[in-house]
Amino acid sequence: MMWKGIAAAAAAMIAFAPVAAEAGRDLDQIKQRGTLRCGVQGPSNPGFGVPDSQGRWQGFNVEICRAIAITIFNDPTKVEFVPVTTQSRFPALSSGEVDVLSNNTTWTLTRDSAVNRFNFPAITFYDGQAIMVPRRLNVTSARQLNGATVCVQPGTTTELNIADFFRANNLRFTPVVIADLDEIRRAYDSGRCDVFTNDFAALAAQRTLLTRPADHVILPERLSKEPLAVTIRQGDEELTNIVAWTTFALIDAEEMGITQANVEQIAASATNPVIRRLLGVEGNMGESIGAARADYARTIIRTFGNYGEIFERHLGTNTPLGLERGMNNIWTRGGLLYAPPAR
Amino acid sequence: MSATLAPAGPTFAELARGFLRACFSGPLNIAITLACLALLVAVVPPLLRWAVLDATWSGNAAACREAGGACWAFVREKFWFSIFGLYPYEERWRPGTMIAILVAMVLASCQRRFWNRWLMLAWLVAAPAMLVLMAGGVFGLPAVATRQWGGLTITGIIAVYGLALGYPLAIMLALGRRSELPLVRWFSTAIIECVRGVPLISLLFMAAIMLPLFLPEGVTLDRLARVLVAYTLFTAAYMAEVVRGGLQAMPRGQYEAADALGLSYAKKMRLVILPQALAITIPSQVNTFIGLFKDTTLVVVIGVFDFFTTLRAALGDPNWLGFPTEAYVFAATVYFVLCFAMSRYSQRLETTFRPGQR
Known part of the structure; x- marks a missing residue:
């Protein structure tokens, strides 16, 4: 183009x-x-x-x-x-x-x-490339997908990733190559293929467009890092x-469990110095990073x-x-979100 | 009495008989007629069921999915958004007023009896006034950056301003290309060929993305202005070649007769050549106009939310996912109505200017 x-x-x-x-x-x-x-x-x-x-x-x-x-x-x-x-x-x-x-x-x-x-x-x-399958297949992991029919867009990294994944795990699959994403969704919806693969967030958006979104699950594996x-x-x-x-x-x-609802109350009563510094109750963490105010974080939490x-x-x-939160969860709850401390 | 003397038109029965005879004369025509009927039977009922019988006219996305037919409620929900785009909600009366003025001005300009100095003057006042109304920042109107303009409003602005500014430029370029002064001729030819030789999309890209890289530090040119310049140039280059076609179609005698009358170059062109040259090229002018009007959708590549893009943006609303067909049908209808209006108007102009030649 x-x-x-x-x-x-x-x-x-x-x-x-x-x-x-x-x-x-x-x-x-x-x-x-x-x-x-x-x-x-x-x-x-x-x-x-x-x-x-x-x-x-x-x-x-x-x-x-x-x-x-x-x-x-x-x-x-x-x-x-x-x-x-x-x-x-x-x-x-x-x-x-x-x-x-x-x-x-x-x-x-x-x-x-x-x-x-x-x-x-x-x-x-x-984000990362994920795999969606119909719930009726009773599949909980992508490694159980031997012999599956996979709808993919030709010439994309999506296609290469899925081929690599199946080969690395010694699984066979039948590719159904369709150029248009909407066409792939229709093919998957009508049962022409067992697997619909795309980046996780995009796949979730596609799921909402299926006839019965609740009948489909996104498997936990991620085939790429995005x-x-x-x-x-x-x-x-x-x-x-x-x-x-x-x-x-x-x-x-x-x-730290600070939410939109409790941020003001925590700011007023907290004794934990890490929380007090994050919310700008003590210290000048905000100013030292160039924020307009020391309590910038408190305003953000109160607003959003x-x-x-x-x-x-x-x-x-x-x-x-x-x-699902999945990887986008706090590290203490099994996700990857890990922020340096405000100290 | 004249009414009784006029030849009576065919009656309805005669027409129907003629039609049926044409449809069923000979085996080939019978086969074609039957095939068409079969196609209609196959297509019309499902279409009717989808578009009307099972359609949802109000309510939310869940109601639409329940009914299974067309979700016109979606179009209804997004209608004003498709007109005004990202313009601040509280200020929507401003693009509303602007569209009303724009439509009134365009309709007035289509009436031949208004073609005089006053119309010119009205445009000279209205064109900047409309932009001021949109941009604000004066008379107590809050300023609204052009990047927030959108929807049918911006499609109208780009099309009307671009075509209106491009048209006179096109005539000048066409005359320049046929000029006897080499410098003028080379310059006009260079502009036409260069602009016409690249796709509009790349011109827009150059104007929106590349140009700021070459501008000196601190100098900024509004993005919409850059888009308008690119679109106007493109319009001018294409229209210039249409006009040149008209100029070349004029018999040599017309030029010579004007010269013999002692008319200056300006008068010769204005009074003799151009009126005829423009009149004979009306069909191809309108053809180019319609094409250029639809090209306004390309501004999406540089992030301008024109009418079509606004509808596509509406498709991403998480509460209304999954109704692209309805949005595209709506968009197609709007573009068709506008283009068809242009086409009908051009046919009227043709009969006005070239009676007896149709």
Whole structure:
């Protein structure tokens, strides 16, 4: 496609564009402008970022950006959401059209390198290729899928991953190659194949479109690693800190049991110094990372709740997407979310 | 009396007989007729059941899935969103007013009796006024960044402003390409060929993503302005070639007669050549117009939420997942109505300007 070529050309040129390295340049620009420009996936990404009927952005990634705005401005409304596509996101970030990307971008070495000059301060969601099967097969692990019929899109990493997985586990499978994702869903729904595979979050969205979503399970195996992180340009340590410690505050709050409902009460009565410092009751942790106020984390939790509350509101089991926490749970509960302490 | 003298048209019975005779004359026609009937029987009842009988007109997604038919409730829920897009909810009256003015102006401009200086003046006032109304920041209106404009509003803005600005530019380019001054001719040819030689999508990409990289530090040009410039250039390049076709179709005698009358170049073009050249190219002009209008959907690649993209965004609403057919049927209907209106209008223009040549 033409525009992929253009995007590549743009990326190539960006590689040679001079990038100032002094710290705080991007943050200064954001503060001077008075709003954070946040790139979100357009036209929409169910659960992560989608405009509602009133034209307001809603979703997990959207609230991460609003939380960052609280850290910088003490005001969740000081965000301009800029819809970007998978083709335009990196040129948009490089050219300064957006300050941060909160659009399910996977953290990879190439993107983090000196060539592309992006920075990934904190992982917000652990995604990965997953496998969905009908419940009636009574399968609990992907290793039980010997001889299964698998619907895949040709020429994708999804196809390669599933082939590798079956080969590595000495399993046979019959591929059914279908180019269009909607067609794959229909084929799976009508029983033409036993296995529907895609990235976990996308697979959950596809599940809601099946005739009987409750009759299908997503197996626990992950065939690939897709750590989704907020993305910024390299060269601004202060903005890096702000993005990182906004995310960490959400995770730490959940680990310590601080919720939207009890945050004020805990702030008033807590004796634990770690909690007192996180919520800005004592010390100046907020200021030392460049936040607008020492109690930035407290305002974030009061406005949006902790990581788990944001997750449950937009992606969790009570939403149409119905995602289990899985890897995206606190490390003490078997997940991968592990934030450094506010100390 | 004239009424009785006029030849009486065929009666309904005669028409029906003629139609039936045409349908069932000979074995081949009978076979074709039967095949068509079979196709209709196969297609129409399920379509009717889906679109009307089993359709849900109000309620939520659960009610739609229950009924199994078309979910027009989804279109109803997202209707205003598809018009206004991401524009702040409290300020929706502004794009609403703007669309009303835009439609009124376009309709007025379609009436030949309004074609005078006053209409020109009205456009010169209304065009910036509409943008000010949308952008705000003055007269106590809160400022709304262009990135928040969306829906049918932005489709209307890009199409009307782009086509209106591109048209005069197209005429100039067409005249320039046929100019006897080499520099003007080369310049016009270069612009036309360069712009026409790349897809609109890459022009938009250049305007939106690449251009800021080349601008000096601190200089920013609004994204919508960049999109409009790219779209206007594209319009101009394509229309210029249509107009040039008209200019070349003019008999040489027309040019010579105008010269013989001692008309200046400007007068020759304005009074003699262009009116005829533009009139004979109406069909291809409208053809290009319709094509360009539908090309506005390409602005999605640079994150502008036009009408079509807004509907696609609505498809991602977690509460309304799974109704793409309804959204696309709605989008197709809107585009069809607008394009069909353009087509009908062009036919009317043709009869006005070229009576006796149809």
